[in-house]
Amino acid sequence: MIKPRKLKKGSKVAIISPSSGLPYLYPEIYELGLEKIREVLQVEVIEMPTARMSPVQLYDNPALRAEDINECFRDHSIDAIFTSIGGYESIRILPHLDTELIMENPKLIMGFSDATTFLAYLNSLGMVTFYGPSVMAGMAQIGNLPQSYTEHLQQFLFSEPPIYHYKPYSKWTNGYKDWSHLETLGQCQPFIENSEGWTFIQGNTLVEGELWGGCIEVLEFMKATPYWVQEDFWQGKILFFETSEEKPTPMQVGYMLRNYGMQGVFSKVKGIIFGRPKDYTAEEKQELDDILVSIIAKEFGASELTVVSNFDFGHTDPKLILPLGCKVTLDPIRQEVILKESPFKVDVDSA
Numbered sequence: 001m002i003k004p005r006k007l008k009k010g011s012k013v014a015i016i017s018p019s020s021g022l023p024y025l026y027p028e029i030y031e032l033g034l035e036k037i038r039e040v041l042q043v044e045v046i047e048m049p050t051a052r053m054s055p056v057q058l059y060d061n062p063a064l065r066a067e068d069i070n071e072c073f074r075d076h077s078i079d080a081i082f083t084s085i086g087g088y089e090s091i092r093i094l095p096h097l098d099t100e101l102i103m104e105n106p107k108l109i110m111g112f113s114d115a116t117t118f119l120a121y122l123n124s125l126g127m128v129t130f131y132g133p134s135v136m137a138g139m140a141q142i143g144n145l146p147q148s149y150t151e152h153l154q155q156f157l158f159s160e161p162p163i164y165h166y167k168p169y170s171k172w173t174n175g176y177k178d179w180s181h182l183e184t185l186g187q188c189q190p191f192i193e194n195s196e197g198w199t200f201i202q203g204n205t206l207v208e209g210e211l212w213g214g215c216i217e218v219l220e221f222m223k224a225t226p227y228w229v230q231e232d233f234w235q236g237k238i239l240f241f242e243t244s245e246e247k248p249t250p251m252q253v254g255y256m257l258r259n260y261g262m263q264g265v266f267s268k269v270k271g272i273i274f275g276r277p278k279d280y281t282a283e284e285k286q287e288l289d290d291i292l293v294s295i296i297a298k299e300f301g302a303s304e305l306t307v308v309s310n311f312d313f314g315h316t317d318p319k320l321i322l323p324l325g326c327k328v329t330l331d332p333i334r335q336e337v338i339l340k341e342s343p344f345k346v347d348v349d350s351a
Contacts (some may be wrong), residue, residue, distance in 0.1 A: 001210075001325040002127040004080070004106045006344040007157045009042045011079035014072045015135060016048050018065050019087025019114045021055030022136060029179040030084060032186050033140035037082070040142050040150055041157065048072065051084055059089070066096030069118070073098075073105045080157075085136045086113030086244075091221045094118060099125055106345075108157070110321070112137075112314060113244060116214030121227045123212060123324035128343050131214060131240070131313065132321035137176075140186050141317060146170060149318035156321050160346065164339035166320055168197040169312050174279050175245070176317075188317060196310075200332040201289050202297060203306025208329045208340065209270030211322055213240035215314070216256050217248060223259070234268040238328055242275030242314030250288040253277075257295045266302035271330045273322075273337070274307070275314035285310065306330045308337065 007013075015034070017023060023030035030052075034045050048068040050058060058065060072081045094117060103125060110130035111119065119129040133139050133153075142150055146169055156164070171191040177184035212233075213219070219241075222228050239260075243253060260266065277288060289309050297303040308330055312320045323343035330337055 002103060002106045003343060003345040004108045004128065006160055007041070007043060007080055007108065011043045012046050012077055013037065013041075013043045013080045013082055014046045014048050014075075014078045015051045015082055015084055016065070016068045016072065017051050017053060017058060017084045018069065018093055018111070018118065019058070019090040020085050021053055021058045022085045023052050024054045026136070026179045027052070028182055028185055029136050029140050033084075033135035036139050036142045037135065041153065043080075046078060062092040063096045065090070066093040069093070069109075070098045070101060072109075073102045073107060076105070078107065080108035081110070082139070083111030083115050083134045085134050086111070086115060088114055090114045090117045091225070091227075094121055094227050097122075103127060112319070113215050114218055116218040117222060117227070119324060120212065120214050120219065120222065124229045124233060126325075128323050128325040130321055130323050130343070133319050136179075138317060138319050141176060141188055144187050145318045152318070152320065160342040160344050161339075162342055166337045166339065168194055169318050170194055172276065172312065172316050172318065174316055197335065198311050198337070199289065199309045200330075200335060201307050201309055202293055203271065203304060203330070203332050205304075205306070206329055206331045206333065207238070207270040207306045208327055209236050209238035210325055210327055211240060212237050212324050213273075214242070215244055216241040216253060217244050217246065220256060231263075234263075234265045237269045238271045238273065238330065239265075239269055240273040240275065240311070240313070240322055243277045245278055245315050247277070247279050250284055250291050253288060254291040254295055257292070258299065261295060261300040266296055266300045266305055269305070271306035271308070272296070273311050273330070274309040276310045276312065276316045278315040306332055311337070
């Protein structure tokens with residue numbers, strides 16, 4: 001894997017809007033996110049030309065959105081790229097990406113939800129990418145999320161740990177207070193205690209593989225396109241999936257998973273991590289777990305495949321950062337998920 005450099009204090013972080021124009025519609029929460037990035041991460045924020053464009057302008061100009069990404073990798077003064085928010089059609093920017101330029105100038109690029117398209121695609125070409133919070137969803141709320149989340153961001157983005165032990169957050173929330181109400185700007189919906197942590201619903205042995213995945217609905221946009229992975233890509237991977245704010249039913253998630261089974265994926269990958277589904281009831285979460293086992297084990301015979309659910313990433317908060325392309329171990333015995341390598345290249349200047 002081609003790895004970027006880690007962040008440092010004073011690093012320049014570019015902000016892009018690769019899909020939705022919500023910074024234009026909700027400038028206050030966007031500004032709060034930029035403020036928190038500067039304050040907590042102590043970096044310099046650089047807004048790319050399309051960052052605040054209107055939804056109509058962005059929708060009409062996928063090439064402009066892609067050019068922002070190209071320019072971020074072209075500009076040697078920029079150290080990292082964060083998305084402002086997700087959306088629903090960043091798939092249209094993929095033909096306009098200069099992948100040769102990007103691969104020759106690896107940088108930390110992070111987002112989630114609709115950012116799945118370019119994060120998964122660029123990783124399939126060989127570069128480590130990062131599934132994590134965006135400016136408006138995750139960064140703007142830093143002051144109202146557990147301190148352990150701030151510590152995770154600072155430790156993960158600014159160090160080169162050869163091994164990183166993921167830990168469940170002690171509490172979580174399904175979302176945020178209305179962004180149009182300035183008196184509650186940056187506040188979250190009521191928190192729920194995370195007393196049970198993650199759920200290892202299948203598998204009895206420790207497994208290791210390379211992370212790859214994203215929002216399961218967005219990955220559906222990519223199938224059968226030139227940007228979908230090759231058949232031999234799945235070997236040795238640990239897949240991670242999560243659901244969006246549109247809340248597909250457990251059965252709908254099952255339909256999507258069945259497609260992976262028909263591609264022969266479950267016989268090739270080492271494990272699956274499923275994110276905590278946003279706005280699901282306890283009963284719906286149990287139904288989803290049951291469907292995961294039913295499809296993976298019963299329909300496709302992968303009864304030994306290690307499967308973890310209720311993981312802290314995706315559309316609930318606080319989020320853990322998952323680096324696509326890096327090795328992790330899933331340990332059902334100790335109930336642990338461990339990143340086995342640094343997602344960053346060794347910084348020779350500070351070594």
